[in-house]
Amino acid sequence: MFKENAVKLGICPIGWTNDDMPELGSGNTFEQCVSEMALAGFQGTEVGNKYPKDTQELKQALELRQLQIASAWFSSFLTTRPYKETEEAFIKHRDFLHEMGAKVIVVSEQGHSIQKEDVPLFEDKPHFNEQEWELLAEGLNTLGELAREKGMDIVFHHHMGTGVQTIEEIDKLMNITDEDKVSLLFDTGHLYLSGEDPLDVLKSHSYRIKHVHLKDVRDDVAAEVHQNKTAFLDGVREGMFTVPGNGDIDFGPIFETLAQMDYKGWMLVEAEQDPAIANPLEYAVIARNHIREKAKI
Ligand SMILES: O=C1C[C@@H](O)[C@H](O)[C@@H](O)C1=O
Ligand SMILES: [Co+2]
Numbered sequence: 001m002f003k004e005n006a007v008k009l010g011i012c013p014i015g016w017t018n019d020d021m022p023e024l025g026s027g028n029t030f031e032q033c034v035s036e037m038a039l040a041g042f043q044g045t046e047v048g049n050k051y052p053k054d055t056q057e058l059k060q061a062l063e064l065r066q067l068q069i070a071s072a073w074f075s076s077f078l079t080t081r082p083y084k085e086t087e088e089a090f091i092k093h094r095d096f097l098h099e100m101g102a103k104v105i106v107v108s109e110q111g112h113s114i115q116k117e118d119v120p121l122f123e124d125k126p127h128f129n130e131q132e133w134e135l136l137a138e139g140l141n142t143l144g145e146l147a148r149e150k151g152m153d154i155v156f157h158h159h160m161g162t163g164v165q166t167i168e169e170i171d172k173l174m175n176i177t178d179e180d181k182v183s184l185l186f187d188t189g190h191l192y193l194s195g196e197d198p199l200d201v202l203k204s205h206s207y208r209i210k211h212v213h214l215k216d217v218r219d220d221v222a223a224e225v226h227q228n229k230t231a232f233l234d235g236v237r238e239g240m241f242t243v244p245g246n247g248d249i250d251f252g253p254i255f256e257t258l259a260q261m262d263y264k265g266w267m268l269v270e271a272e273q274d275p276a277i278a279n280p281l282e283y284a285v286i287a288r289n290h291i292r293e294k295a296k297i
Helices: 030-039 055-064 083-099 130-148 167-176 188-193 198-208 219-227 232-238 251-260 280-295
Strands: 007-011 044-046 068-071 073-076 104-109 153-157 182-187 209-214 265-269
Touching: 007 068, 007 280, 030 055, 030 280, 044 265, 055 068, 068 104, 068 265, 073 083, 073 130, 083 104, 083 130, 104 130, 104 209, 130 153, 130 167, 130 182, 153 209, 167 182, 167 198, 182 188, 182 198, 188 198, 188 209, 198 209, 198 251, 219 232, 251 280, 265 280
Parallel strands: 007 044, 007 265, 044 068, 073 104, 104 153, 153 182, 182 209, 209 265
Antiparallel strands: none
16 A cells, blocks of 8 residues: 555545535634634645735744645636736746745636536536647747746546546547656546546656546436436536445555555545535544545545
């Protein structure tokens, strides 16, 4: 299994408050969120919309709970907007994360994304044309260089409803970007929901994976989302995702493969669902226990 101290375990705030649907968990405070993360036994977190913007204030709140910032999501629009727009926003984001001690920056291409659109998730995903693939690759290589200026890496987030969702698309992106500048985020839930075998991605891109999101999927809800032509955010509300140990993904072989490939870095539970239905602390504890049982950490 994993070497000692190779992996840091974290949890994302999206189970407490959802940045894409701020009405989910609107009554949950930042203090409740980070206190419950620590109480459930996690060492770190990503950044959510309720976190203090002031780095000193955020550092103090995290130090009190012995939590670290692992990363934060960044939306790029390299395929649809002038490059400079993405670069300007990226530099601010990079500098904030650097100040907070993070080593990786999560990047997701949101050009043409249907992630927030009211259209069928399983039917309307975008497909990039060759020119868009080139824009994406060039832009990501440059963002990767900018991250390197601060000793950081960008980790690309493949995602349902975007142009980089399937294994074929992930393979293509990895092939056309510079391996020294663009790394990969491995998100179990997005791969499984897309119908991919997450183990295939681990095996093909082990040396580029530098960040992990642990998300489980409820097969019965996912089937309804498929059948009823539901949109991504409605699927989330309906409970398509949950924490590891509460859904249908078998995490044993995933942890085994990550350990065999000598994965080092963060693994963060990231399980968006309605906190009014799934109590965030209760589900954080379910996830922590499942990881202890299956990954022996
Ligand atoms: O990393 C992520 C961030 C969320 O905003 C996103 O929608 C979620 O599904 C995810 O994987
Ligand atoms: Co994710």
